[in-house]
Amino acid sequence: NADVKYGEEMNYAITGIEPGAGVFQAAEKAVEEYGLDGWEVQASSSGAMATALGEAYENEEPIIVTGWSPHWKFAKYDLKYLEDPKEVFGGEETIHTMVREGLEDDLPEAYAVLDNFEWAAEDLEEVMLEITDGANPKEAASEWIEANEDKVAEWTEGVDEVSGDKIELVYVEWDTEIGSTNVIGTVLENIGYDVTITPLDNAVMWEAVATGEADGMVAAWLPGTHGELFEQYQDELVDLGGNLEGAKIGLVVPSYMNIDSIEDLDI
Template identity: 35%
Template sequence: MLTNNKIINLISKLGVFVLAVGLITGCSQQENQKSADLVYVNWAEGIAYTNLAKVVLEDKMGYEVEITSADVGPAYTAIAQGDADAFMETWLPVLHRNYYNQFQDDIVDLGPVYEGTQSGLVVPEYVPVDSINQLNDYVDQFDREITGIDAGAGIMQTTDSLITDVYNLDYELITSSGPAMTSALQRAIEDEDWIVVTGWKPHWKFGRFDLKFLQQDEDKVVWETGNIHIMGRQNLAQEKPQLAEFLSNMHLTDAELADLMVAINQSDEDNEAVARQWMQENQDVIEEWIPADAQQAEM
C-alpha cells in the first residue's frame, strides 16, 4: 500500500517526467520551426535570390535551410502537398496562370519578391527584326528554330501557343534549359549569328549582351508585365511564422537583383558564397526582411 510520502514522491517524479517531455517537445517544435525547405527553378534570378534567402536565414536567423531545384510543375506540387515550405518563383499574372489556377486552393501567396517582369521572344540587337510578325520572313536565317528552356516552364507554354495559335509561325520550339539557352545565345552573339530565344527580365543576359524583345501586335498580345511571387504551403504562417514573415518581407529592386545576378554569373565561386558576400555588402537591404523577433534565444 502506498503511503502519503510515496504518493508525493511518485507525483513529484511524474511531474519532472512530464516537464522533461514538455521541454523536449518544445525544443523539437522549435527545431522544426528553425528549418526551411525552399524550392526554386534553375533560372538565373531564382538561383540568385534563393541562395541569398538561404544564407540570410542561416546566418542571421539560425535556420537550417535546404534548397532544391525543380521543374515548375513538380515545384507547385511539392508545396501543394506540403512536402516543401515555399516555391520561390511564381510568375504572375501570365506565365504561371495555369499552374496558379490549378493549385491556388492548396498554397498561400506570400507576396512579390520582384516587381516589373517582362517576357517574350528575344534577339540580339544586330538582328534586323523588330517584331514577332516579321519572323516568318526570316525562317532560313533563324533555321526555323526558337531556342527555349525547360519544357514545364510557363514561357514555353505561351510560346508554343504563340507559334501555333496566335502568329502561325513556321518555327519549331526547341526544349533545353535556362543555362543551355544562354550558352546558345552567347555562342551565336560571338559569331554574330541569328538566333531567337525565349527571354525574360530579370536576367543577367540583359546586363551582359545587347538584346531586344520582339514587339507584339496590339491585337495579339501574349505576354504582359507582371511580378514574381513567393508561394508557401498551407499552414506555413501557423507552423513557421518567422519563416513566413521573412519570405513575405523579402523584396529586391531591379537594380539590386541585377547586381546580385551579375555577381553570381561572373564569379568562379559557388552561388552560396557569392550570395553571402552580397549579403554582407548590402546589410541595409536584408535587415528589412528579418522579423523583429528573429533573434530570440534558441533552445
C-alpha cells in the same frame, strides 16, 4: 527578304528553355497565334539557352530565345524583346512568394521573413551577374547580403533568432530563381534556420508547396507566366504577395537582327 534568310539560318527554331516554364508554353502559343508555320520552339535548359545565345552573339548570327527579365543577359549583350502586338506574353509581371498552409503557426519567424521579402530588379541582377561571372550561388548571395545590410534588416526586423529549425524552399534552376532563392535561403540561415533548397520542375515546385511537402518558394510569376498553376493551386497555398515588380517574359533577339516584331516571322 532578310526574314526568309533568318528563318533558314535558324532552321525555323526558337531556342527555348525547360518545357515546364511558362515562357516556353507562351512561345508555343505565339507560334500558333501568329501563324508561324514551320517554326518550332526547341526544348532545352536555361543554361543551354544562355550558352547558345552567347555563341550566336559572338558570331553575330541570328538567334531567337525565350527570354525574361530581370536577367543578366541584358547587361552582357545588346538585346531586344520582339514586339508582341497580340500580347501572347502578357505585360509586366510580379514575382510572388508562396508558402504552405500552416507555415505561419509552425515557423512564424520564417513566415515573417518570407512575408517581408521584397527587393528590386537591380538587386537580383547584381546577384545574377556575380553568378554568371563564376561565383558560387551561395557565395554570391552572402556577398549581396553583406553589401545590403539595410535592406535585409527590413526583412528581419523584429524577427527572433531560431536554433536549427528545418525549412525547405523549392525553386527551379532558372537564373532569376537561383539568385533569389539563395539570397532568401541564406537570410533564413543567418537567423538560425537549417535551410534546404531543392530544385524541381516548375509544376512540381508548385505542387510541393500546395501539398505541404515543401515550406515555400519565391518563384511565382504572376499574373501571366504561372497563371494557370496559380489557378490550380491557389486554394491550397498562401500567397504572400510580390517580392519583385517589373518582371517580363517574351521572345528576345540580339539588337543586330533586322526584325522588331513577332509578326515579322510570319513568312
